[in-house]
Amino acid sequence: MTTPYDVIVPAGGAARRFDGADKPGLTVGETTLLDRVLAACAGARTTVVVGPARPTTRAGVRWTREQPPGGGPVAAVAAGLDLVTADTVLLLAADLPFLDRRTVERLASALEEAGPYTDVAVLVDAGGRDQPLTAAYRTAALRAALAALGGDPAGQPLRRLVGGLNRLRVADTDNVAYDCDTWEDLEQARERDRS
Incomplete structure (x- = not known):
């Protein structure tokens, strides 16, 4: 059993490459990208979505905004951390159509099992790149890193x-x-979902 964890989903970006469309509201299959991510983190104690409130199939989501709105992922983390109370927090991008609960639980468990000197369990994609928006963090370490940045x-x-x-x-x-x-x-994700 994984220790309790909270989740922050940054979802307030400008989606410039989507011509300003509401990216988290776009669908793969019949489900929005945001609802797919929210389903994957159904085991979270608290789920915070940072961005404009949108219709969702998930009850109990807490909404907040980064300052200024559209201020980027670090501003989103800062806003989300204000509502986090668990010792572990996952940062999960709002545009991960294939994220699943198994992976979310795996990240939370990996951090728990790694011991107190590990600050984050981060998913590494097939190309060998760390995905910091698909990762479990020690809340205290993330807060300390935010404070160390200083300023806005x-x-x-x-x-x-x-x-x-x-x-x-x-x-x-x-x-x-x-x-x-x-x-x-998005089209490739839709094709993968259909296959």
Whole structure:
């Protein structure tokens, strides 16, 4: 049994590569990208979505906004952390159509089992890249990293926030790290979902 965890889902970006469309509201199959992520983190004690409130099939979601709205992932983390109370928090991008509960639980368990000197269990995609928005963090370490940045979190790069954390890299054995950054990515996700 995994220890209790909370989740922050940054979902307030401008989606420039989607011509300003509401990316979390786009669908793969009959389900929005956001609802797919929310289903994967159904085991969370508290789920915080940072972005404009949208219709969702998941009850009990807490909504907040980064400052300023659209201020980027670090501003979203700062806003979400205000509502987090668990010792472990997962950061999960809102555009992961194949994220599943098994992977979410696997990340939370990996961090728990890694011991107190590991700050984050981060999913590593098939190309060997760390996915900091598919990762489980020790809440205290994430708060400390945010405080160490100093100043306004808006516009700060996420890798600057999490780059110095002691990490455990977790292989993406279920190929769920696929995210939808472009219309082409979305169409490929829809094709994969149909097959």
